[in-house]
Amino acid sequence: VLLAAAVCTKAGKAIVSRQFVEMTRTRIEGLLAAFPKLMNTGKQHTFVETESVRYVYQPMEKLYMVLITTKNSNILEDLETLRLFSRVIPEYCRALEENEISEHCFDLIFAFDEIVALGYRENVNLAQIRTFTEMDSHEEKVFRAVRETQEREAKAEMRRKAKELQQARRDAERQASQSAGITGLSHHAQPSFAVQIFEAGMEYFDSSVSQDCGTGW
Numbered sequence: 189v190l191l192a193a194a195v196c197t198k199a200g201k202a203i204v205s206r207q208f209v210e211m212t213r214t215r216i217e218g219l220l221a222a223f224p225k226l227m228n229t230g231k232q233h234t235f236v237e238t239e240s241v242r243y244v245y246q247p248m249e250k251l252y253m254v255l256i257t258t259k260n261s262n263i264l265e266d267l268e269t270l271r272l273f274s275r276v277i278p279e280y281c282r283a284l285e286e287n288e289i290s291e292h293c294f295d296l297i298f299a300f301d302e303i304v305a306l307g308y309r310e311n312v313n314l315a316q317i318r319t320f321t322e323m324d325s326h327e328e329k330v331f332r333a334v335r336e337t338q339e340r341e342a343k344a345e346m347r348r349k350a351k352e353l354q355q356a357r358r359d360a361e362r363q364a365s366q367s368a369g370i371t372g373l374s375h376h377a378q379p380s381f382a383v384q385i386f387e388a389g390m391e392y393f394d395s396s397v398s399q400d401c402g403t404g405w
Contacts, residue, residue: 189307190266191241192216192256193273193300195248195289200224203251203286204293206300208307219256234267242266246274249284253277269309273300279318295321 194205200221207216223243226236235244237259244255244266253274257266280295281288289296302317303310312320 189258189261190255190269190304190309191258191307192219193304194220194254194256195277195296196220196223196252196254197286198224198250198252203289204296206297208304216256220254223252223254234270235263244270246270248274248277251284251286251289265309269303272303272314275314276300276303276317279314 190208192205192207192209192211194216195203196205197203200223202217202220205216205220219241222238223236223245226238226243227233234246235242237243240259242257242259242261242263244257244263246253253270255266255270255273276299277284277289277296280292280299298321299317302312302320
């Protein structure tokens with residue numbers, strides 16, 4: 189089972205990491221920090237093991253592409269998966285440098301998710317990964333555009349309703365003032381009439397807003 193994939197420095201600092209099973213941030217950082225200490229200087233190995241996990245790795249200039257797996261995981265399949273991960277990096281990054289990897293970390297994470305699901309390798313190649321991530325990117329842009337349009341329309345509708353309420357309040361105050369002058373209503377009766385009209389306007393506004401909320405705004 190593949191537990192995580194990461195690009196890290198030679199000191200074990202994670203630049204981008206993706207966990208495929210439930211794992212805390214502290215746990216993955218600890219595993220990656222321990223990784224450089226397990227390697228024997230001068231020996232060209234592709235994996236190292238501890239009592240609990242196996243690291244399958246490939247040097248990339250000053251960085252490492254690392255897969256963390258269970259010890260009973262198929263090492264041959266993991267090496268093949270590692271090669272695919274290593275080929276993905278240059279597809280999204282112009283240079284194998286820390287700043288470049290960090291800048292494109294989300295693109296890499298999306299690509300990693302196409303390779304492994306729930307700890308197991310998916311049957312995909314490099315071209316398919318690129319196609320799938322581009323499709324996801326397009327769908328995300330469409331979703332974001334629709335959401336922004338809905339938010340703008342909702343705000344415009346709320347401003348319109350607020351103006352209507354403000355106008356209703358002014359009309360109520362004006363009508364109350366005129367009624368007071370014509371009928372000679374007492375000083376105490378004037379605000380009561382205005383308040384009734386204002387409250388009616390508020391009830392109309394509240395019911396309109398409730399209907400709008402029901403449509404998904």
